[in-house]
Amino acid sequence: MNKLNMANPIVIRSLDEIQFWSRIMKEHALFLSLGFTHDQKQLIAEAHYFINLFEQIEEKLTRFNANTDIHHIQAFNNEVYQAAVAIWGYKRKVLGLILRCEIQTQNNYPLLVDHVSREAAYFAKRLKDLNKGKLAPEPDTIIKENLFFLKIMADHAKFIGHLLDPSERKLVEQAREFSHDFDQLVFQAIDLDSMRPQSETVPILDQFLDQNRVSVASLRDFKKTARELIEACRIKSNIHPLLADHTFREAERFLEIIDLFDSHLSKTAKKK
Numbered sequence: 094m095n096k097l098n099m100a101n102p103i104v105i106r107s108l109d110e111i112q113f114w115s116r117i118m119k120e121h122a123l124f125l126s127l128g129f130t131h132d133q134k135q136l137i138a139e140a141h142y143f144i145n146l147f148e149q150i151e152e153k154l155t156r157f158n159a160n161t162d163i164h165h166i167q168a169f170n171n172e173v174y175q176a177a178v179a180i181w182g183y184k185r186k187v188l189g190l191i192l193r194c195e196i197q198t199q200n201n202y203p204l205l206v207d208h209v210s211r212e213a214a215y216f217a218k219r220l221k222d223l224n225k226g227k228l229a230p231e232p233d234t235i236i237k238e239n240l241f242f243l244k245i246m247a248d249h250a251k252f253i254g255h256l257l258d259p260s261e262r263k264l265v266e267q268a269r270e271f272s273h274d275f276d277q278l279v280f281q282a283i284d285l286d287s288m289r290p291q292s293e294t295v296p297i298l299d300q301f302l303d304q305n306r307v308s309v310a311s312l313r314d315f316k317k318t319a320r321e322l323i324e325a326c327r328i329k330s331n332i333h334p335l336l337a338d339h340t341f342r343e344a345e346r347f348l349e350i351i352d353l354f355d356s357h358l359s360k361t362a363k364k365k
């Protein structure tokens with residue numbers, strides 16, 4: 094048995110979550126900073142503070158590995174949890190300012206600001222759960238976890254549709270179709286959630302995951318193509334190349350989580 098197999102799964106999962114989401118949080122701060130007008134200096138400075146904070150976290154992360162003592166990881170999780178809660182607070186503050194029309198921004202749509210705050214809340218909750226000993230998304234959270242990510246995907250399709258130049262008619266139309274497809278999946282998940290716990294049977298959950306996987310894989314491919322087209326300057330849009338990559342990575346993350354649940358379901362089915 095190699096050393097990795099003996100490592101604590103909570104340690105491995107904590108490092109994985111922090112690696113993925115800290116980069117995401119850093120990029121949110123960057124996107125928000127670019128969406129303000131130049132006179133909103135205080136808000137831009139706060140965004141820069143968060144870019145630095147999550148950069149430091151990424152730097153600290155390199156000092157840990159799968160064999161690090163669990164107590165050190167728990168302390169680190171706590172520290173990162175504070176950072177995630179702090180950036181959540183910042184995002185909600187910005188949302189309030191926008192919705193009360195106290196500030197006008199460029200590209201910081203209310204739905205986008207709300208969206209990035211939901212991702213921060215998700216990250217904070219994952220860290221809290223890990224410190225309670227709960228491993229990666231627990232099986233009885235399949236429906237809620239999918240609901241969270243389906244809404245994230247539906248939002249992404251809407252952002253892409255809005256940030257593309259209106260003259261990119263074909264791509265705008267495709268983005269709109271994805272938006273509609275994911276809205277339907279969100280409603281399906283809400284229906285299943287309302288039918289819990291009776292809806293939590295292996296065949297129903299299995300079908301739910303299969304259906305979601307097909308749509309997420311196709312949206313992931315669309316984002317990949319969009320990213321390549323933007324990087325090669327072949328299409329007209331207000332989409333930052335890093336934003337295209339960012340939403341691509343989040344789709345990949347969702348697919349990994351679907352597979353995680355799927356393998357758990359297969360194990361449950363075999364036991365029966």
Ligand SMILES: [Fe+2]
Nearest residue numbers: 117209212343
């Ligand atoms: Fe994000």
Ligand SMILES: [Fe+2]
Nearest residue numbers: 212245340343
């Ligand atoms: Fe997102």
